[in-house]
Amino acid sequence: MQEVIKVKHLSKKFLVRKNFPGILGALKGLFHSQTIELAAIKEISFSVSRGERVAFIGPNGAGKSTTIKMLTGILHPSSGVIEVLGLVPWEKRSTLGYQIGTVFGQRTQLWYHLPPSDTFELLSKIYELDPAVYERQLKELTEAFEIGSLLHKPVRQLSLGERMRCEIVASLLHNPQILFLDEPTIGLDINAKLKIRGLLNKLSKEHGTTLFLTSHDTADIEQVCDRVIVLDKGTIVLDSSLRELKKTYVKKKILSLTTDEEKLSLKLPGIRVLENENYHFVCEVNLSDTPIDQVIHEALKLTALKDVTIEDPSMEEIIRTLYGTGRDA
Amino acid sequence: MLNGQKYLTVFRFAFIQTLRNYKALVGLSIFLITCMVIFAHLWKIAATKIGAINLHPDQLLWYIAFNEWVLVSLPDVQEDIEEDLRSGRLAYLLPRPISYLWAMFVEGLGVLCARLMVLGLVTFIFTWIRAGDIPFGWGALPVTIAVGLLAGCIGVIFKMFVGVSAFWVQQVEPFHWIWEKLLFTLGGLMLPLAVYPDWLQKIARFTPFPAILGDRSALAVDFTWSNVLSVTSVLLFWGVLGSCCLILLYRKGLRIVNIEGG
Numbered sequence: 001m002q003e004v005i006k007v008k009h010l011s012k013k014f015l016v017r018k019n020f021p022g023i024l025g026a027l028k029g030l031f032h033s034q035t036i037e038l039a040a041i042k043e044i045s046f047s048v049s050r051g052e053r054v055a056f057i058g059p060n061g062a063g064k065s066t067t068i069k070m071l072t073g074i075l076h077p078s079s080g081v082i083e084v085l086g087l088v089p090w091e092k093r094s095t096l097g098y099q100i101g102t103v104f105g106q107r108t109q110l111w112y113h114l115p116p117s118d119t120f121e122l123l124s125k126i127y128e129l130d131p132a133v134y135e136r137q138l139k140e141l142t143e144a145f146e147i148g149s150l151l152h153k154p155v156r157q158l159s160l161g162e163r164m165r166c167e168i169v170a171s172l173l174h175n176p177q178i179l180f181l182d183e184p185t186i187g188l189d190i191n192a193k194l195k196i197r198g199l200l201n202k203l204s205k206e207h208g209t210t211l212f213l214t215s216h217d218t219a220d221i222e223q224v225c226d227r228v229i230v231l232d233k234g235t236i237v238l239d240s241s242l243r244e245l246k247k248t249y250v251k252k253k254i255l256s257l258t259t260d261e262e263k264l265s266l267k268l269p270g271i272r273v274l275e276n277e278n279y280h281f282v283c284e285v286n287l288s289d290t291p292i293d294q295v296i297h298e299a300l301k302l303t304a305l306k307d308v309t310i311e312d313p314s315m316e317e318i319i320r321t322l323y324g325t326g327r328d329a
Numbered sequence: 330m331l332n333g334q335k336y337l338t339v340f341r342f343a344f345i346q347t348l349r350n351y352k353a354l355v356g357l358s359i360f361l362i363t364c365m366v367i368f369a370h371l372w373k374i375a376a377t378k379i380g381a382i383n384l385h386p387d388q389l390l391w392y393i394a395f396n397e398w399v400l401v402s403l404p405d406v407q408e409d410i411e412e413d414l415r416s417g418r419l420a421y422l423l424p425r426p427i428s429y430l431w432a433m434f435v436e437g438l439g440v441l442c443a444r445l446m447v448l449g450l451v452t453f454i455f456t457w458i459r460a461g462d463i464p465f466g467w468g469a470l471p472v473t474i475a476v477g478l479l480a481g482c483i484g485v486i487f488k489m490f491v492g493v494s495a496f497w498v499q500q501v502e503p504f505h506w507i508w509e510k511l512l513f514t515l516g517g518l519m520l521p522l523a524v525y526p527d528w529l530q531k532i533a534r535f536t537p538f539p540a541i542l543g544d545r546s547a548l549a550v551d552f553t554w555s556n557v558l559s560v561t562s563v564l565l566f567w568g569v570l571g572s573c574c575l576i577l578l579y580r581k582g583l584r585i586v587n588i589e590g591g
């Protein structure tokens with residue numbers, strides 16, 4: 001499959017002014033400045049194929065935004081190579097602009113007192129769209145994102161979820177090959193989040209748009225992406241498919257049993273009891289110590305089971321583990 | 330498609346957005362009339378105490394009206410640029426195939442033109458009721474309006490210059506305050522330039538401020554083609570110089586964003 005993003009040994013260093021502690025330090029800083037070199041990105045390499053849906057995640061300060069800024073041509077790298085759709089972003093930012101789209105959750109490109117239709121018309125001029133192409137694209141996106149009733153309402157009257165749907169449409173009008181999304185669901189309620197995620201999935205499947213998403217909401221990653229790149233302290237600590245990630249890192253399962261006994265006395269290696277009362281038994285099972293079927297088998301020896309549920313640990317927990325790995329490395 | 334169409338559309342929507350936000354226009358109109366009343370009284374006192382103003386009170390009101398009309402119409406582009414830089418919105422806008430600087434300029438012009446139109450009408454009606462007919466021929470009105478628009482454009486360029494300084498200082502309000510106060514004093518808004526000592530008057534002549542305000546507004550009471558030519562040429566000179574400096578400063582600032590990330 002064609003690679004649309006190629007990153008090789010990419011590094012970015014910043015010169016940061018060193019602050020001295022306390023009041024005296026602050027006063028000293030007025031007359032004497034000291035700068036230190038900070039490596040925000042350290043020799044990272046990855047590539048993204050056309051149509052892939054990549055979650056680019058990491059804790060605050062990991063270097064996600066810095067990388068996205070370099071990929072969109074805003075920031076120049078200190079060393080390394082970047083190619084986005086065959087172009088070097090910081091050399092051909094304007095040309096690249098016609099082929100990529102950006103959605104930043106807390107920023108807006110919609111004009112506040114005007115309806116979204118006016119901003120869309122403006123964007124059609126900015127991206128030099130043929131009027132017929134623009135009309136067709138707008139019609140298609142209006143239907144897909146269900147914004148027909150919002151088109152002529154002033155942006156100031158839209159809810160955050162409605163506004164975000166319009167923001168995404170604004171970023172897609174010129175039919176970009178890659179869509180960069182930075183926290184696209186931040187601040188939205190659960191229904192709006194679900195809607196946005198569903199629409200992004202649909203977009204990617206129907207148009208083959210490559211999605212490059214950063215988010216602190218693990219549900220965005222689980223429901224939209226098929227690949228995860230985890231960045232921590234400027235280095236990639238994991239680059240794998242979502243399925244692989246779960247397979248590799250899910251070493252524990254949560255087992256819930258509804259029993260005939262009020263309490264269950266189950267003692268096996270690798271079991272941590274989380275709840276054991278009112279005919280309800282919940283435990284965390286370490287699979288490397290005891291297989292899950294053995295736990296159920298042992299429980300059946302003690303009581304009849306009315307219900308059995310086996311759950312994976314949450315994505316959030318897995319990712320928290322990964323961030324920890326990066327710090328220890 | 331010509332690139333100019335992009336900017337024309339930005340201008341059109343800035344113009345429409347300003348008109349749609351009619352509550353802000355009502356607020357500006359009230360502010361403008363209040364300023365006119367205050368300055369009319371201030372100048373009346375200056376005329377009687379200092380004796381440096383040889384104008385009839387009605388002429389004086391037209392002069393003040395022409396000053397305030399452009400001054401209040403100037404959009405706060407410096408705040409928008411500062412906000413874009415501080416919030417990181419600039420990073421969102423830069424990848425689009427349109428120059429951020431020129432888009433901001435034409436957006437500022439769109440706001441300026443809409444305000445000049447509405448506030449011009451408010452100023453004209455108020456002054457006409459208070460002071461009577463305009464003290465120059467009706468044929469000269471389009472010329473004074475055109476010169477007012479040119480002065481407004483120069484004002485936008487200088488406000489953008491202040492805004493772009495946010496690349497270095499983060500907060501542009503102190504610089505804007507200085508620019509505004511220099512405009513008020515050296516531009517002949519607070520008091521006539523003739524009141525100031527010779528050396529200060531000479532300094533004022535080396536700045537764009539009199540052409541943006543006082544000298545331009547003086548056309549309302551002393552309209553001659555030589556005065557029009559003089560004010561226009563000074564404004565054009567400052568427009569070209571200001572634009573060149575603005576582009577240079579912006580490019581230098583953008584380099585900071587490109588290297589340091591803003």
